[in-house]
Amino acid sequence: MAKDQKKQPRPRAETPKGFRDYFGADVTERKAMLDRIAEIYHRHGFDPLETSAVETVEALGKFLPDVDRPNAGVFAWQEEAVPGGGSGDWLALRYDLTAPLARVAAQFRNDLPSPYRRYAMGPVWRNEKPGPGRFRQFYQCDADTVGSASVAADAEICAMLADALEAVGIARGDYIVRINNRKVLNGVLEAAEVRADQAEDVLRQIDKFDKVGRDGVLALLTVGRKDDSGAVIEGVGLTEAQAAPVLAFLTSKGADNAATLDNLRAAVGASAIGAEGVDELAEIAGLLVAMDVAEDRAVIDPSVVRGLGYYTGPVFEAELTFEILDDKGRKRQFGSVAGGGRYDGLVERFTGQKVPATGVSIGVDRLLAALRAKGLAGTEAQGPVVVTVMDRDRMADYQTMAAELRAAGIRAEVYLGNPKNFGNQLKYADKRGGPVAIIQGGDEAARGVVQVKDLVLGARIAAEASLDEWKAQPAQTEVPRADLVAAVRRIIG
Amino acid sequence: MAKDQKKQPRPRAETPKGFRDYFGADVTERKAMLDRIAEIYHRHGFDPLETSAVETVEALGKFLPDVDRPNAGVFAWQEEAVPGGGSGDWLALRYDLTAPLARVAAQFRNDLPSPYRRYAMGPVWRNEKPGPGRFRQFYQCDADTVGSASVAADAEICAMLADALEAVGIARGDYIVRINNRKVLNGVLEAAEVRADQAEDVLRQIDKFDKVGRDGVLALLTVGRKDDSGAVIEGVGLTEAQAAPVLAFLTSKGADNAATLDNLRAAVGASAIGAEGVDELAEIAGLLVAMDVAEDRAVIDPSVVRGLGYYTGPVFEAELTFEILDDKGRKRQFGSVAGGGRYDGLVERFTGQKVPATGVSIGVDRLLAALRAKGLAGTEAQGPVVVTVMDRDRMADYQTMAAELRAAGIRAEVYLGNPKNFGNQLKYADKRGGPVAIIQGGDEAARGVVQVKDLVLGARIAAEASLDEWKAQPAQTEVPRADLVAAVRRIIG
Incomplete structure (x- = not known):
């Protein structure tokens, strides 16, 4: 089995041409x-x-005339005709x-x-x-x-x-x-x-009103006109x-x-x-x-x-x-x-x-x-508060923090990747569009506090601030563990 | 054209077998x-x-082995291979x-x-x-x-x-x-x-734990058992x-x-x-x-x-x-x-x-x-207030009533079928599950009033009341036109 799989080429991880996925x-x-x-x-x-x-091609109707190519314009397939099962009908999306x-x-x-x-x-x-x-x-x-x-x-x-x-x-x-x-x-x-036989032509020409304007349509309805490329377009007469x-x-x-x-x-x-x-x-x-x-x-x-x-x-x-x-x-x-x-x-x-x-x-x-x-969609911050993991053995503490935030109606999650590299955790929080990161190492836990890091302010400071300002770390504040929810609320408003 | 259409048999108005529509x-x-x-x-x-x-059959994967019948279990079809167009890929839902x-x-x-x-x-x-x-x-x-x-x-x-x-x-x-x-x-x-070669059989047998209980599984894992029909099921050994x-x-x-x-x-x-x-x-x-x-x-x-x-x-x-x-x-x-x-x-x-x-x-x-x-879905009344049409020429008045109700957040619509038969309008309101019907004939319009008919109460009276009670029409009240929204609110709460 494992051997067989090795021999098979890997499938391409791609949507079919013309299809797409929608994220977040x-x-x-x-x-x-x-x-x-x-x-x-x-x-x-x-x-x-x-x-x-899925509909029958028959019910969709529009494509019936083209009996040789019933899938022109639609995705269609024929059901297998199986006694008691497939009907042999043509089906289509x-x-x-x-x-x-x-x-x-x-x-x-x-x-x-x-x-x-x-x-x-x-x-x-x-x-x-x-x-x-x-x-x-x-x-x-x-x-x-x-x-x-x-x-x-x-x-x-x-x-x-x-x-x-x-x-x-x-x-x-x-x-x-x-x-x-x-x-x-x-x-x-x-x-x-x-005349009745001219009506369709007239309709086709007035459809161009948006593009060619009054005089253009006049020409198209009567003697015809040249388009931008110089080609002559026949008039309706x-x-x-x-x-x-x-x-x-x-x-x-x-x-x-x-x-x-x-x-x-x-x-x-x-x-x-x-x-x-x-x-x-x-x-x-x-x-x-x-x-x-x-x-x-x-x-x-x-x-x-x-x-x-x-x-x-x-x-x-x-x-x-x-x-x-x-x-x-x-x-x-x-x-x-x-x-x-x-x-x-x-x-x-x-x-x-x-x-x-x-x-x-x-x-x-x-x-x-x-x-x-118009800026009328997607203006609200959608990312979750990310509770980082400083100490792998205290996962339960971090999950409690996230659960408290969620119980207060705040979107929150614990970082679930490999916690070894702390920089990766902050990069992750960034990618998630999180407004706040929560940090609690052993030292903070012993003192009964957490660090609350304002990632939006932090990003602005990183982009604009002087070294001294940056060192002052105004985006990161220490609060008593019991004030976690209130502190996050103050930042996300 | 019209002649051709007459000759064609009418298409069946049916969903394909195994498909359904969802209403309301x-x-x-x-x-x-x-x-x-x-x-x-x-x-x-x-x-x-x-x-x-739609995915490529290749990406879906599970069905690849059956190359002769790639659509077993899935709805699949092959794209036409067209230069610059279709890829010839097998696609599937x-x-x-x-x-x-x-x-x-x-x-x-x-x-x-x-x-x-x-x-x-x-x-x-x-x-x-x-x-x-x-x-x-x-x-x-x-x-x-x-x-x-x-x-x-x-x-x-x-x-x-x-x-x-x-x-x-x-x-x-x-x-x-x-x-x-x-x-x-x-x-x-x-x-x-x-043994490794027994593991799958063991899994299959313990899957029956829900059905056959402890002793049944014991038998299945060892010497086998007879099922309800008397057939012998071999044990794993x-x-x-x-x-x-x-x-x-x-x-x-x-x-x-x-x-x-x-x-x-x-x-x-x-x-x-x-x-x-x-x-x-x-x-x-x-x-x-x-x-x-x-x-x-x-x-x-x-x-x-x-x-x-x-x-x-x-x-x-x-x-x-x-x-x-x-x-x-x-x-x-x-x-x-x-x-x-x-x-x-x-x-x-x-x-x-x-x-x-x-x-x-x-x-x-x-x-x-x-x-x-558990009665936890679909308990709320979903039907609209139906404004009936007594006088075809005063459609604008009826539309104003519906618009006023909607502006007050109340679901409302005007009857848009043929208004000739008033009974049909009330039947329609019934079918719509509407809580209230609004009625205003020329006489009511002249006096500046509307009739507000409580359809839920009306249905109960129709089912239970004596003739005298029924004649008293407690489900229908006349209110000043200006009180329309308030009167409907009193009924639907």
């Missing part, structure tokens, strides 16, 4: 953020749902939290309340080429209302999203929830007499008269919701679907006021075009408006951290019945990055 | 329990670690939290503090035949100390386990952490002159003289730790490894006292034999000692909810260096079941 504060900071969001969702009547990570919600809404349609408000937080997996900062497992955080056709459901989710952002620490004024409506765009296309209402739509944001809605009514002309879309936005605007969500928190904004191709009604996006420095040191707005909207056909694949639904997804990693950029 | 309280109750455990672990200096769900810890301890050995205390909580996956109550995805909750050879690490984990059980609500006296040591058993086998120290070991628990340790010293005779094992247990007993953990919480108990075959030093198990009724209505002790011990070779596979480690794993589902059996 990575875990607690994300958890604290998600807990705050969950509290807001809970208070709005949303129930948690945790689906299994969920690639988002919406597809499992569709399956649940269909599977439990007779048991779930209707409408069903649920939130879900957890990892999803994508079988994509990994790259810098692009991982194949990442967190999503979704809230959806299934079974309500009322735009009150959409308004509620926008208000809840604003509340959630404030709950994690984003100040009012540092974010905005922008709301648009696919139906208004449909009305605009109708008003502009855009609309006349300028046809493009005008589309541009009016994109730029119809006014000084307030009332003005924006007036502009939109003009842009949709006589289109019935367009009028319906504008009415829905007006109703959402009214509901937001009713929920005490002012326009500085959530606002009608027709320049939101992301997702317009996917959603069927209201579309929303949350943007952080404060500036951060990018990789090259340039100031830029932090940008989008959440998006969502109303969609059809969620449950229809399974049951044949149309079930209206609306929802939002928060980009967990992006929002956490924003909190870190 | 299933999620929150488990989360509350794990949060309390995490707080205890954190206070003891343990850091969270969240590894990726983690089957426990220890194998990933081994990989992490090796991969990050130069960065992690040493010793490294970490806890991990999360799902693991087993490709096993599913059965009633046996799922292929379930939660584990582990705490391990990697890199400390000191039994202070073992003692600390036993104390922490006791604290964790109390933190989730298990009363002192309702649980016991029992501690044994593989080295003591090794000493006993040495004292009994058991020890003499009665050889079996005696083994039985002495198993039954050496005395009135207190001191007595138990005396009995163990007698059982190991002159064995050096046995004496080392007893010394370790004595040290652990002393450290527990130092940490203020009395013998009614954690105790030396040589009858703990589960895991003795796997672990290399101290072994521990947490048992819940209160009685519950089993499936057949018989009283029985709840039993084991956690187990662990010291193990070697964790990191050695990767690096060739021995790294001592010790840890414990809590059975999340079992502990949660215990809390439910």
